[in-house]
Amino acid sequence: MVDQRLLLSSVCDFATWEPVLRLMLADDSERRAARSARVAGRISQTGWSLAHRGSMSSTARIGVEDVQRALARGRVQEIAFRAEAQPDGRTTLGLVWPCPAVEAAIGYPDLGVLILADGSLPEPWLRRPDPVPGAVPAPSADLELLERTLRERLPDAIGATEQEIAAAEARLGVTLSEELKVLYRVTRVDWGDDFEEADRAGEAVGCELSGLDDLYGVDAAVRHPGWALGATDAVSTAPEAAVQGLAGSPGWIGFGSNGGDEFAVDLTPGPAGHFGQVILVDHEQSLGAELVADSLTDFVLGRVQEKRRDRRGDTFPAVARVGTGCLETIHAAAHPALEVLSIGAWDGTPFSLAPVAGLPRLRTLTALPGTLADPLEVAGLTGLEFLELGAQEWRVLLDAGAVPRTLKAAAIKVRDQDHLPVVAIANEILALWDRPQIVQALLAGDLGPAV
Known part of the structure; x- marks a missing residue:
């Protein structure tokens, strides 16, 4: 070589x-x-x-x-x-x-994120949809009205056969909503054969329409923004939410776009949603989706939601920030639902991690250099998948053989320190997982x- x-x-x-x-x-x-x-x-x-x-x-x-x-x-x-x-x-x-084991830093002064397991993703991007056995179509879902409207707008369109629709369901591993089946019975949309017909179909539906063979489930992994951002994010689904707080779902069936964002028929709605509702998956966001219409019928007829609902879950108690201008004690952050704990700038006494030891869902800890009273207390956080500490704190863990082996990714935070020794520390961490070494x-x- x-x-x-x-x-x-x-x-x-x-x-x-x-x-x-x-x-x-x-x-x-x-x-x-x-x-x-x-x-x-x-x-x-x-x-x-x-x-x-x-x-x-x-x-x-x-x-x-x-x-x-x-x-x-x-x-x-x-x-x-x-x-x-x-x-x-x-x-x-x-x-x-x-180095293949390092995800490039978003902020240039830092080395980047050490990837300790190939292909690993933060927990929110692995989360599957909750079952929705009681979900039903919205009252506005009207199969006859939908078909009549589409046929009036597309009188010469060629629709898909029942066999073709069944083949699409088999490929996707889901049963399509009846409204989506109606849409493709009217027009199968084949961009390879007739672009003008495909354009007309898009105008009739209200988006750039995908062909039956191009339907897809929205893949959460594709939306992963990298560990540097993803590790400190969280999602949740409130009882009044129409859309589940996910990065993707096999039940989010992408059928079109607005030129950048994806429209999907939602077969796994939230507690207050409807089976077959239309959602928008924003390409500038890595988690969640917005309700656009209660049904595909509403979407085609232009009856869309004016008010977009909050899709974020990265708030307390799932995410807690401690430090100047935020929570002032670790006790205040301790909660059974806590997933992400970030300790920022702080001029007071360094913090003890004892109040959050053993919390069942805590998976991410980031702490600026000098903010921990005893770095070895990290060992009490038994479910960590991401850890970001200063070089001196990592040195303590390495010397004590106390680096959590549950980690999937790690980062070394540099602040007012000599940057050059960071690579040596990073290589020690990578060696614990037999990962490729960084060359300096x-x-x-x-x-x-x-x-």
């Missing part, structure tokens, strides 16, 4: 990075105050994420492009970097190669004293 570090020999030359580092240190107030300055960012073959405001000089742009060309030669999509410059100009630059190169150079 070719060592990518050899292919990237030019990108491992400190001189290649000087224009980029000088750009990011243009407002060098830290070094002028006799303190070291830290910068971090990412450069890919097609873009970059650099903490710099204002226009980029031609010299800096050439420097970025030099790095991009080196990445292309080495067949590497992206490289992360972190640098610390001393007041006298001595600079340490760390380069981090992409350390370079030294001199940028000269601050101006």
Whole structure:
């Protein structure tokens, strides 16, 4: 196997990075105050994420492009970097190669999320719909009116046969609603044969309509936004909810779109919903769906919901935030329904985790560096699947052999610390799960004293 570090020999030359580092240190107030300055960012073959405001000089742009060309030669999509410059100009630059076990960071200063189990998803994206044995169609569902309206709008359409509808049900593993069957008995919609007919069918129904063979169940995994965001989210279904708080369901049968979002017939409605209601799955959201119409009949006739209902579940008691401006004690966060505990900025006495030890649903803990009184209390959280701590807190857990083995993903939070040792700690965590290691190169150079 070719060592990518050899292919990237030019990108491992400190001189290649000087224009980029000088750009990011243009407002060098830290070094002028006799303190070291830290910068971090990412450069890919097609873009970059650099903490710099204002226009980029031609010299800096050439420097970025030099790095991009080196990445292309080495067949590497992206490289992360972190640098610390001393007041006298001595600079340490760390380069981090992409690793299949690391999910790229959303905020550039952080290493990213360590994926400890291939294909793993946070619990909300694994949740299945609750049974709805008593769900019935809405009173507005009118099969005769629906068919008559569609045939008036599509007098020459060719519908699907009963065998074709049965084949679609077998493929999807569900029994379609009677309204959806009526729709496809009128028009089977074949985009491959007649685009004009498909367009007319879409206009008649009120959306860009999918063909019978293209019906699909909304897959929760497709909506997963990554562990960095997903681990701290939660969903719930209130007793008055029309739509279950899910990322997806085999009973959400996608039948069309508005050009970006998906319309689905809901066969697994919420407690206050109706079997066969029409919902909207927003492409900008990763959880939940909105009720659009109580029935497909309503949808086709334009009788849609004006008021959209709250679909979020990431509120207390499922999610609790402790720290300045939030809850001020862990006791206040402790609740049997607690799933996510986030400890933010706090100037007071560090927190004990004892009040939440053993909670049955607690799966995520994030804590800023220095906010835990005793990191070893993490061992009392027996159901953790995601853990984000500072480097020193991880060091305590690693040295004590106390890293929870229930974890599916983990992250190291950096705040006012040297970024470079984080990779070594991350590799220790990855090694516990026999995961691929992160490769780091350390370079030294001199940028000269601050101006």
